[in-house]
Amino acid sequence: MRYSPLITDLYELTMLAGYLDQGMHERPAVFDLFFRHNPFRGGYAVFAGLDTALSYLEGLSFSGEELGYLESLNIFKPTFLSYLSDFRFNGSITAPAEGTVVFGGEPLLTVEGGLAEAQFVETALLNIINFQTLTATKAARIKLAAGDATVLEFGLRRAQGPDGGLSNARAAYIGGVRSTSNVLAGMRYGIPVRGTHAHSWIMAFPDELTAFRCYAKEFPDSCILLIDTYDTLQSGLPNALTVARELKEQGHDLVGVRIDSGDLAYLSRKVRAAFDEAGFPQVKIVASNELDENVIESMRREGSRIDIYGVGTRLATCAGEGGGALGGVYKLVLIDGEPKLKLTSDVAKATLPDRKKVLRAVAPDGSFILDLIALQDEEIHPGTVVFDPANPVQHVRIPENARLIDVRRKVMEDGKRCLSTPDLGSCADLAAEQLQRLPDGCLRLVNPHIYKVSISSGVNTLRLQLMTRIQSKYRS
Missing domain, CATH: 3.20.20.70 (Aldolase class I)
Known part of the structure; x- marks a missing residue:
């Protein structure tokens, strides 16, 4: 399935044209895609949409018809339109596997490439990852609430358009809702139809x-x-x-x-x-x-005897408190080897600069302890002191008996996938397995336990240095 490059905001194109005119379009840049708060006021999110995103990136190109439309807007120079005729994504992507349990503040996708290509894909990647991750999370919450009962997804008639219905069925499967009424989703993704x-x-x-x-x-x-x-x-x-x-x-x-x-x-x-x-x-x-x-x-608390729950509107639209949209953002963190920081008056909303890795501390029994965002080349080991990103005065040590695993891996290099694509069943199995490894209370629907996501000493120090530098330059 081809995704048109015009599935984008106009400002991606105007920035792209400006970068080209300024000779900046090939400057090496790194962007992070992340969300700040877990959806539905919950304790976690289930990552989804990666395969769709990689398909978009691999097929990214402008057709003659699309270039003709852009020319008709009378805002772009002929040199820019000529540049777009050969435009492709040739960068790299680092991401978790679909079905991985993730949390607010953590980089999901890290996009590296020339400034033009890495900037341009922002809107489409946010559109894909935001919706599918939100839907997978909603589906996981519904399936966990249903216990051993079966859940059927049948929200196509209430979904946000035909593509929204397809994405909903796909992501819901990853979250644990393993059947759908959507016949096209059944054909395209192999989901059982009911x-x-x-x-x-x-x-x-x-x-x-x-x-x-x-x-x-x-x-x-x-x-x-x-x-x-x-x-x-x-x-x-x-x-x-x-x-x-x-x-x-x-x-x-x-x-x-x-x-x-x-x-x-x-x-x-x-x-x-x-x-x-x-x-x-x-x-x-x-x-x-x-x-x-x-x-x-x-209903289960009341002793209902339901074997199968058909869930439509509220899954397809991700309705509920704290739902509706994931709120993922896409921020520049490195350009020409120089770390970049977006600064606000709220320290918790300041971005985390530079290339980073996301490590997960795992207890001997396999349960998850905490996640850590560290600089890519920073040495981290059990016993390392880590910091609260919202209040760096607060810090803890990674337990000495913990095992550290990298949550993400490189999935695309030079614009091509570098790992095989797992089937949806494997993604759903991964989500189910990881949800059961969360600390007690994280799965509660109301007032869940907040899983700790920390930053390393290297990230904390670099962020403070950049804050000081920016404040001295722009604030009196």
């Missing part, structure tokens, strides 16, 4: 029982009946039981029933009891209707 029928199917027939029987006849081995069109307990349930008996006589089994309205926890208990009593314990109960992690957790 579905039932709508209320309109029931209403199109003379009565509910006839509708159920016709659907069961069409799909005798994959039949799930929607039982809340008229009255869940007085009509839908007894009619579904009738069809279950008829299917059994024909050598088939009713797979399940779906409830899409009302008190889902209460109704699921009544429906479960009825099917169990009738000798159909295998029939699954599917629930839908504006579900998210908080609703699911609440």
